[in-house]
Amino acid sequence: MDAVFDSSTLILLAKIDTLRMVTEDVHAFIPARVRTECLAKETFDAAMIASMIAEKKITVERAGPDAAVRKLARDFRIERGEAEALWLARKQHFVLAVDDGPTIKACRILGQPFVTAVHFLIQMRNAGRLNAEAAMVKFEMLGRFGRYGERIVEDAARRIREGTR
Numbered sequence: 001m002d003a004v005f006d007s008s009t010l011i012l013l014a015k016i017d018t019l020r021m022v023t024e025d026v027h028a029f030i031p032a033r034v035r036t037e038c039l040a041k042e043t044f045d046a047a048m049i050a051s052m053i054a055e056k057k058i059t060v061e062r063a064g065p066d067a068a069v070r071k072l073a074r075d076f077r078i079e080r081g082e083a084e085a086l087w088l089a090r091k092q093h094f095v096l097a098v099d100d101g102p103t104i105k106a107c108r109i110l111g112q113p114f115v116t117a118v119h120f121l122i123q124m125r126n127a128g129r130l131n132a133e134a135a136m137v138k139f140e141m142l143g144r145f146g147r148y149g150e151r152i153v154e155d156a157a158r159r160i161r162e163g164t165r
Helices: 005-017 018-027 034-036 046-056 066-076 081-091 100-110 117-126 132-145 150-163
Strands: 002-005 027-031 059-062 095-097
Touching: 002 005, 002 081, 002 100, 005 027, 005 034, 005 046, 005 117, 005 132, 018 027, 018 046, 018 117, 027 034, 034 046, 034 059, 034 081, 034 132, 046 059, 059 066, 066 081, 066 100, 081 100, 095 117, 117 132, 117 150, 132 150
Parallel strands: 002 027, 002 095, 027 059
Antiparallel strands: none
8 A cells, every 4th residue: 555644643653663564564655844844853753754764664755836735734724744745645646644633624525545543553453463462552552642532542442452444
């Protein structure tokens, strides 16, 4: 699968130490603005992302015309990095990996396929790459860093425990 990542999902996956595992199965692309956002602070997740860019596990692509990106940001009230990622995903016909609420709403309106960090975690559990215990530990970490509604948390926890899609 090819996916364009927003900074929110990239950082969340790095924080729970699953980004490398995800990029073994997914060709990861990011726009330049997302790279800038992810590397702005000197943190563990920034160092991991920088390393993976250097190793070419994450490809940095140029986003579209500035006017088109600004229009997406304005129309959907999303930040510039999210707008660049959304534009790039639509242009390339890739799925968008995003955990930002307003950008998820924009995806739904536009019919843009998207996944979240929770989706990747469930997928790794279902593929047997993580056992239930390890997946639940990572999911609990994800819950501390991410902002997920109660219904999403309950459903994801059940799916991870049971190993169901």
